[in-house]
Amino acid sequence: MDIGCVFMGSPEFALPTLEAITEKFSVAGVVTQPDRPAGRGRALTPPPVKILAQDLGLPIIQPNRMRDPDAMQRLHEWNPDVIVVAAFGQILRPEVLDLPRFGSINVHASLLPRWRGAAPIQAAILHGDPVTGVTIMKMDPGVDTGPILSQQSIPIHPEDTAGTLSDRLASLGAELLVQTLPRYIEGEIEPRPQDDSQATYAPMLKKSDGELDFSQPAEQLARKVRAFNPWPGAFFFWMGLRLKVLRAHAAADPGAEPGKTTVLEGLPAIGTGNGLLVLDEVQPAGKKPMAGDVFLHGAKEWVS
Secondary structure, eight states: OOOEEEEEEOSGGGHHHHHHHHHHSEEEEEEOOOOEEETTTTEEEOOHHHHHHHHTTOOEEOOSSTTSHHHHHHHHHHOOSEEEEESOOSOOOHHHHTSSTTOEEEEESSOTTTTEESOHHHHHHHTTOSEEEEEEEEOOSSSSOSOEEEEEEEEOOTTOOHHHHHHHHHHHHHHHHHHHHHHHHTTOOOOBOOOGGGOOEEOOOOGGGGBOOTTSBHHHHHHHHHHTTTTTOEEEEETTEEEEEEEEEEEOOTTOOTTOEEEETTEEEEEOSBSEEEEEEEEETTSOOEEHHHHHHHOTTSOO
């Protein structure tokens, strides 16, 4: 089927979808976020979608806002049948959403209406959901409130981080989109409204959200470590320095004191509101990641 698309996306999550629609449909152009300063040197860095689009030889625009006249003019010139969106990072106004004759279709990394918003993958892990998935939806002006075209679920594994789960969902979303889009355009799929009474919201995360509160139970903190890996990262302050926690697990200890450091089976551990948080892998400020037992060799003050 000859479907003319414009793609909107920015981070790595969007890459499988862009690759898939380029193989199956006609992509007139790509819209992605502007280059941003990144890393210690704060050098201007292009979003991953821009790099892939360049490799694929696709036209690219990077507007600060989609309502900018130049961006809107380019969209009209591309004249897509449909806009495909995957983690673009900007709110789209009705004049953008409604420009294509088949509307704008979003690949969202949750089973809507659960976890609408900017951080659905992290929220699913953080709240202990046993399953999550992807939703292909027709966008409306709300935040992930549009009608559903298709969904597919996958289990959340006990060792999943936001990074590993995002990779699996990105591939799943790309596959589901290319299966769904032709059927939707042929009229074989009727968009179904979401049940707003079942909606939950996953707000955008900040770096400060990663700080661990040891009054909380160890199980909850272990989920937070997985949910916030790789970003924004879980951390706490020890001896006045930030210590990132890359991998951790919970262990039972009825006498644990919140915030008290100890050692369990050769690994650093910290008391919580319920049990111990055992640190499997950490990264001290200014150093490379290291296993918990290696960290202990140089942390003589861990147990006073």
